[in-house]
Amino acid sequence: MADLTSDFIGIRSPNPFWLASAPPTDKAYNVERAYQAGWGGVVWKTLGSDGPPVVNVNGPRYGAIWGADRRLLGLNNIELITDRPLQVNLDEIKMVKRKWRDRALVISLMVPCDEESWKDILHRIADTEADGVELNFGCPHGMAERGMGSAVGQVPEYIEMVTRWVKKHSRMPCIVKLTPNVTNILGPAGAAKKGGADAVSLINTINSITSVNLDSFSPEPMIDGKGTHGGYCGPAVKPIAMNMVAEIARNRDTAGLPISGIGGVTTWRDAAEFMALGAGNVQVCTAAMTYGFKVVQEMISGLSQYLDEKGMALSDLIGRATPNVTDWQYLNLNYVTKARIDAEACIKCGRCYAACEDTSHQAIAMKPGRVFEVMDDECVACNLCVDVCPVENCITMVELPKGAVDPRTGKTVGDYANWTTHPNNPSVAAAE
Amino acid sequence: MSNQTLMPGIAAHRLPAEVVAENFAHYMPAYDRHEARVAADRCYFCHDAPCMTACPTAIDIPLFIRQIATGTPEAAARTILSQNILGGMCARVCPTETLCEEVCVREVAEGKPVEIGRLQRYATDTLMEKGVHPFTRAAATGKRVAVVGAGPAGLACAHRLALHGHEVTVFERRPKAGGLNEFGIAAYKSTDDFAAREVAWLLQIGGITIETGRELGRDFSLASLEADHDAVFLGIGLAGVNALGVPGEDLAGVRNAVDFIAELRQAADKSALPVGRDVVVIGGGMTAVDAAVQSKLLGAQSVTMVYRRGKEHMSASLYEQDHATASGVTILYGAAPVRIIGQGAVEAVEFIRDGESFTLRADQVFKAIGQTLVGEPIARDGKKLVRRAGKVWAGGDCAAGGEDLTVTAVAQGRDAAEEIHATLMA
Incomplete structure (x- = not known):
């Protein structure tokens, strides 16, 4: 069994799987059960300022989209930060941390955007012995209307300012949680770094309406005939989250800034992918909310098996794929592949044919007996047939070796060459 | 009453009535909504789907399953019934394991086909339970067509003719319509008087009169039918039994x-x-x-x-x-x-x-x-009737070309109706 012990900005945990700040981490009862199940750490559900707690709606808080067999693919929520009294949370955090020394316990915070508020909350949590703080600059609903959450996260100057206050008034490690509801994640990430953040975590949830009730004509989740955008999460958001993680990991100004990866992590494989793109650990919420805390056990065994099979340590995995994330302009235009259909594996559904014939390049022939064959002289290697095929590995993309002739273009496959040197690139011509 | 399975001879009440009733009640339970959604999700929506080709009535199976999957079983039923007006009964009695489900790509791949028959039943039951008849009769054409035999072929023919606006009289020798659906299908496959309910539902199209207790060759002749009608359809089945x-x-x-x-x-x-x-x-x-x-x-x-x-x-x-x-x-x-x-x-x-x-x-x-054709009202093609002779058409078990299945009878009745319609309106 590979050693999964994780050290993220000095916070140690027996594995890199943390529960994200969310309903699963809103009280001692849940957090202790999560630890018992094997979670390496938790980010305690966001605390606000002292005083009367926020209130939540009393109707549905969640909306969802489903795949086959009602498998939950995406979840959104309109729940706010903790609605429990601050002191209750602080007492429980302190009790839990004393009991579970080997697990990570980070406190998520969200208070109004003034130095006094931040100074006050940091002072109040100081003796909980928590391992760090996470600044919630991400929540896109409710709190944002009050100038907090994503309202801060969408303004890099605010992120930098608040982060600076936090570093000034606390010695705890500071993670800045970013909202994806921005045009470019590098601005907020760079601001966090400038403000002195020890790490960023991302993504928080995405502005979303999951569905519309076609009888009452209200968005879901519906509260008395009305709905509001909620924060979207779950497996469906993983690609968006991974891109943002990779952007931060590979950008010159933000590279090296530790990242806690969040967004649809459901299996060990998802976690490994986030970490390969540069995340030092991952945070999970929807998978736990869908299947319960036990899912972490598959994540632990799966990641461990994978690392053993690869002969890698956990630290070897982190950022391993980052150098391979590049800009389109640097992609090798002389990398030529063709789709190949394995006739043995083919179940003759014809989806590849329908997809290619109707929506791509008419490069698949349907022959008698429902035999499907790729026409190399038409195949542009778009991969759509692979993506729509219900049988894994039935259709694969086969690389043409250097020196081979591409029957579609009649050109010989040559050495690496990209758009920056391509004759059709106007900026190449302009430079001449 | 005690168990009397061991009593020699031919005897009634070998099992208590409630046990027998139970035995006949639960052959293939209907899907509930969730089961139907899960089963429908397994369909790959194949291109030029093999199941559709295998269906004698060429129901657009991938389309109706997608309609179930997206929460519109009524639309699915319409897709089914537009090709096969007895889609409800066929969902119960079709040997799907040798038709659509045999060629389902998931049968080929996994040995477990999409359960097309049960999905079809879910769709058609949903619509019929609402009492909805999804088709509207065209304006009356003034043409009169006689249909002999109120079995699957005759009913399918009559419905399609009525849909096109023709006036249809169905002559049935038995006291009840339905043919083999009513008298020949195993009781455990057609529970709750389904065959009779389906006939009543089918007749909602209007323009169809059924005369029961009227037998060809006994109560009327083919010549008299031809004289009184613009066309005649024979769906007389196989009334004889091989010795x-x-x-x-x-x-x-x-x-x-x-x-x-x-x-x-x-x-x-x-x-x-x-x-x-x-x-x-x-x-x-x-x-x-x-x-x-x-x-x-x-x-x-x-x-x-x-x-x-x-x-x-x-x-x-x-x-x-x-x-x-x-x-x-x-x-x-x-x-x-x-x-x-x-x-x-x-x-x-x-x-x-x-x-x-x-x-x-x-x-x-x-x-x-095996059953045999009784009487020889029109020319034969081998052991069965030719499909058309003058203004007389034949379909179902009595006619050449079928496999003595409900679904082929429906296909032949429907197709004969289209031919009759085209001929009468030419």
Whole structure:
């Protein structure tokens, strides 16, 4: 069994799987059960300022989209930060941390955007012995209307300012949680770094309406005939989250800034992918909310098996794929592949044919007996047939070796060459 | 009442009425909404789908399954019924394991097809339970068409003709419409009087009059029908039953399986139907399976189906054979009857297999070696009627080209109606 012990900005945990700040981490009862199940750490559900707690709606808080067999693919929520009294949370955090020394316990915070508020909350949590703080600059609903959450996260100057206050008034490690509801994640990430953040975590949830009730004509989740955008999460958001993680990991100004990866992590494989793109650990919420805390056990065994099979340590995995994330302009235009259909594996559904014939390049022939064959002289290697095929590995993309002739273009496959040197690139011509 | 399965002879009430009722009630339970969604999700929405090609009525199966998957079973039903107006019954009785489901790509890939038949039932039941008839009759054309036989072929033909605005009279020799759907399908496959409900639902199209108790050749002639109508459709089925042609066939206790099946369908209390203790069914088709399985459901002690050829030749599918054996029926292959033995009533049947003879004890014997066409109203094509002769069309079991399945009868009735319509409107 590979050693999964994780050290993220000095916070140690027996594995890199943390529960994200969310309903699963809103009280001692849940957090202790999560630890018992094997979670390496938790980010305690966001605390606000002292005083009367926020209130939540009393109707549905969640909306969802489903795949086959009602498998939950995406979840959104309109729940706010903790609605429990601050002191209750602080007492429980302190009790839990004393009991579970080997697990990570980070406190998520969200208070109004003034130095006094931040100074006050940091002072109040100081003796909980928590391992760090996470600044919630991400929540896109409710709190944002009050100038907090994503309202801060969408303004890099605010992120930098608040982060600076936090570093000034606390010695705890500071993670800045970013909202994806921005045009470019590098601005907020760079601001966090400038403000002195020890790490960023991302993504928080995405502005979303999951569905519309076609009888009452209200968005879901519906509260008395009305709905509001909620924060979207779950497996469906993983690609968006991974891109943002990779952007931060590979950008010159933000590279090296530790990242806690969040967004649809459901299996060990998802976690490994986030970490390969540069995340030092991952945070999970929807998978736990869908299947319960036990899912972490598959994540632990799966990641461990994978690392053993690869002969890698956990630290070897982190950022391993980052150098391979590049800009389109640097992609090798002389990398030529063709789709190949394995006739043995083919179940003759014809989806590849329908997809290619109707929506791509008419490069698949349907022959008698429902035999499907790729026409190399038409195949542009778009991969759509692979993506729509219900049988894994039935259709694969086969690389043409250097020196081979591409029957579609009649050109010989040559050495690496990209758009920056391509004759059709106007900026190449302009430079001449 | 005690268990009387061991009482010799042919006796009623071998099992308590509630046990028999239960035996006949739960053959293939209907999907609930969630089950239907899950089953529908398995469909790959194939291009030029093999299931659709395999369906004699060419129902657009991927489309109707997608309509179920997206929460519109009523639209799915319309897709089904536009091709097959008896899609509800076909969902219950089609040998899907040798048609659509046999060629389902998931059957090929995993040995577990999308359950097309059950999905079809879910869709059609949903619509019919709402009492909705999704088609509207075209303006009256003034053309009159006679349909002989209110079975699947005749009903499908009548419905399609009425849809096009023609005035249709259906002549049925039995006291009830439905044909084999009403009298020939195993009772456990068509529960809750489904066949009759389906006919009533079908007639909502309007423009169809059914005259029961009226038989061709007895109450009217083909010539008189031709004289009074613009076209005639014959869907008269196969009213005759093949004889075994062995000594003892006339002994008491020897009867046609189709009559037993029909009686069971019409019986209000099935347990009151007498059945033998030791039953022998001779034949290898669906009729034989239905007679054998239902004998078992009624409480027969031993039921043996004997077929003269091998397992692979049996016209009952492997699925049906498995269903029979799972119901407690023994199937013997490669054995032909030599004689039926008994003093006044059957006591045993002698068979020959591989040159050796053996005897099976029997107090009841069902003959199920095929039905035949009775009468010759129009020219024949082999053993069956030609599909068209002048202004007379034929379809269903009586006509050439089908496989003696409900679904092929529907297809032929429907297609004949389209031809008649095209001819009358030309």
